[in-house]
Amino acid sequence: MQSLNTIITAPLRLLGEYEIEVVIIGGVAATLFGSTQLTNDLDVCYARTSKNLEKLASALQSVHAHLRGVPDSVPFLLDAETLRKELNFTFITDIGSLDLLGEVRGVGGYDDVLDGSVTYELFGYRFPVIEIGKLILAKRAAGRPKDLIAIPELEAIQERQSMRDKH
Amino acid sequence: MSKAGEDYFLNPPPGSAAARAVEFGIDLTLTLENLKLTPEERIEQLEDFIAGVAALRSARRIGPTDAITKHDNHGTSETSR
Numbered sequence: 001m002q003s004l005n006t007i008i009t010a011p012l013r014l015l016g017e018y019e020i021e022v023v024i025i026g027g028v029a030a031t032l033f034g035s036t037q038l039t040n041d042l043d044v045c046y047a048r049t050s051k052n053l054e055k056l057a058s059a060l061q062s063v064h065a066h067l068r069g070v071p072d073s074v075p076f077l078l079d080a081e082t083l084r085k086e087l088n089f090t091f092i093t094d095i096g097s098l099d100l101l102g103e104v105r106g107v108g109g110y111d112d113v114l115d116g117s118v119t120y121e122l123f124g125y126r127f128p129v130i131e132i133g134k135l136i137l138a139k140r141a142a143g144r145p146k147d148l149i150a151i152p153e154l155e156a157i158q159e160r161q162s163m164r165d166k167h
Numbered sequence: 168m169s170k171a172g173e174d175y176f177l178n179p180p181p182g183s184a185a186a187r188a189v190e191f192g193i194d195l196t197l198t199l200e201n202l203k204l205t206p207e208e209r210i211e212q213l214e215d216f217i218a219g220v221a222a223l224r225s226a227r228r229i230g231p232t233d234a235i236t237k238h239d240n241h242g243t244s245e246t247s248r
Contacts, residue, residue, distance in 0.1 A: 004218035034202040152188040159184040
C-alpha cells in the first residue's frame, strides 16, 4: 500500500536511485515552479536509449509496476524490450503512480524536453525540470481543461521569472 | 522573495500575465506563498495536501446537522457543531 505522504517523493527517489535519465514534466514541474495547481502523480519524459530502458525496467520491476487501468489478467511483461516497443506508459506501483512519456505533445522527445531545462536538487538527487515555457506549450497542446486552467498562473510565474532575470 | 516580486503578485501591473491570471480567477497570494518555499517544500506540501484530501474522503457522513441531537454529538456540549 502506497503512502500518500510520499506519493511523489518515493517515485522521485526511485528514479534517482536507479540513475534514470528523465526530465520532470507535468503537474510536479508546475509545483516546483510555484504553481498552486494540484496533481497526484509524477510525470516524466524519459530517454529511450538502451541503457536507460534497462535501468527503467529494473526500477519498475522493483516496485511491482503494472499498467494503470489494465486488468491484472492481461499479460504484461515489464522489460526493456516492452518499453522500447511503446512510447508512453501510465503505471501504478507500490509507491505511487508514475507516468512515463517518450514524447511530450507540443514539445517533442527527451532531447527536446531536456533542452533548456533547469536542474533541481530534490531529496538528494538531481533532476532536470522542463523549462517553464515548454511546460506551458505542453499544457496548451494537451488541451484538457485541467491543463488549460493551469496556464494563466504559469504564465504569471514565467513573466515574473523573466523580470527577475533581467535585473 | 524581493519586494518587486511580491508586488508583481499582490498588485499585478495592468496588462501583465499576473493581471490576466487574477482575471481568470487565480489567487496569486497562494502562488506567492508557494514561491516562499523551497522546491522540496513545495512537493512535500503537495503530498500533505493529497494525504489530507484522502483523509477527508474517508470522513463518515452522519446526517442532516439539525437532526443530530446533543446525545449523538459525543464530546461536545452543543448540538450541531
